[in-house]
Amino acid sequence: MLKENRKKYHHGDLKAALVEAGLAELEEKGLEAVSLRSIAARVGVSHTAPKNHFDGLRGLLTAIATVGFERHAAEMRRGVEDQPPGKARLHAACNGYLRFALAHPEVFKLMFSSTLCNADDPDLKRASRDSYTVLRSVAHGLDWDKADAPGSPWRTEWMLWSLVHGYAMLLIEGQIPRDDDRTPLFDMDGLLPDFAYREAELETMPPPFEGRGGAKL
Amino acid sequence: MLKENRKKYHHGDLKAALVEAGLAELEEKGLEAVSLRSIAARVGVSHTAPKNHFDGLRGLLTAIATVGFERHAAEMRRGVEDQPPGKARLHAACNGYLRFALAHPEVFKLMFSSTLCNADDPDLKRASRDSYTVLRSVAHGLDWDKADAPGSPWRTEWMLWSLVHGYAMLLIEGQIPRDDDRTPLFDMDGLLPDFAYREAELETMPPPFEGRGGAKL
DNA sequence: GCGAAAAAATTTACGTTGGAAACATGGAGA
């Protein structure tokens, strides 16, 4: 009787419920319109209840972004395992990246907003790093030109990431049209260059992760 | 005596003053912290004075973003004219894109936020289109692979734009580290692939502009 | 079981925000 049916004073798992409600509010009303009060109201608690579980609105948004990154990573991994290493995996991962961004644009924008989220949050860092790991793995061994040239060792990863992320952002913000019947380019297949891989590295693992190419996490 | 020295009831050019104050506030306090009231206060007028010149905060932000795009375009053009057509111009334009984004991150984020700005505003559309034109011109004739493959005729432009824009965004949001002494990659020279151009198209102009590859403006 | 302590949620209050409405001011043209 503690569990169900009756309106309880203690919610039971308000923390998770708030994150879930936040994700829903975000998708319905958009990133700029979402408020602590509306999220709390959706769960049916007072607007100060979240204070017990999160460090203000910023903390709640951070938790929402964390879940976002987890689903983002899952969407990328979906299909990657089925493909053989190389271009097929690259496309699968990139299409997953784009698919998530277009399906959940408001969550996606939140995830990459360092002003709205607390970028120092350990959970957020872990989740975002895990998401980046997927991209990293499909970029490993990629033989883009200048790959052996002097410069950052993470150059290839950053090129691929920038390309996919930029395309997602420009599509989301309406800078590149989505609704134009002449150019229905809803996946990366048409955009990605015809990458080749260095065969020797294709089956190996990327070097140990140091946080998106050098940042001390 | 109408001009200077005395505190006038009518400001004279409040519209431009508000935009300028908005740009300053934006850079000082950041995109999320800026408010209509603080901008008005900086100019020394009441918080409802902007109403006579802009359609609410959204309208003011749109005007600010418009100026942002103008300066963004100017920063890209700076140096492009001096360079011969081809890779040199490409790098000059991309470096200008990145330079502006890193120098004015808050303005840059505003410019590409379709929720904060009124994307239908004619001035904003003109300014952003003009900015894109610079990128378009240096992408014209670019011989990325698959350039002749079926697909969108704007594919090359979008690839380049996505690459530069994504890199700028990831740097701004701190996803790619800027302060790492091992990887001081503050311009595009290290990131851009070693593009080749189709010589025949190098000296020609891009085809007539239709709005970022198909969007009906 | 019982009572104290802790956890979880509420109520109330405060300062700030963007917007609407009514009012005041002063410049420009009749």
Place this chain on the structure above:
DNA sequence: TCTCCATGTTTCCAACGTAAATTTTTTCGC
């Protein structure tokens, strides 16, 4: 000069995030 109207101001309002004090429930030692 007189009037009109663009331009700012004052006042008010609802919604927001946060803080403090309070109430309710659960937990835990005995």
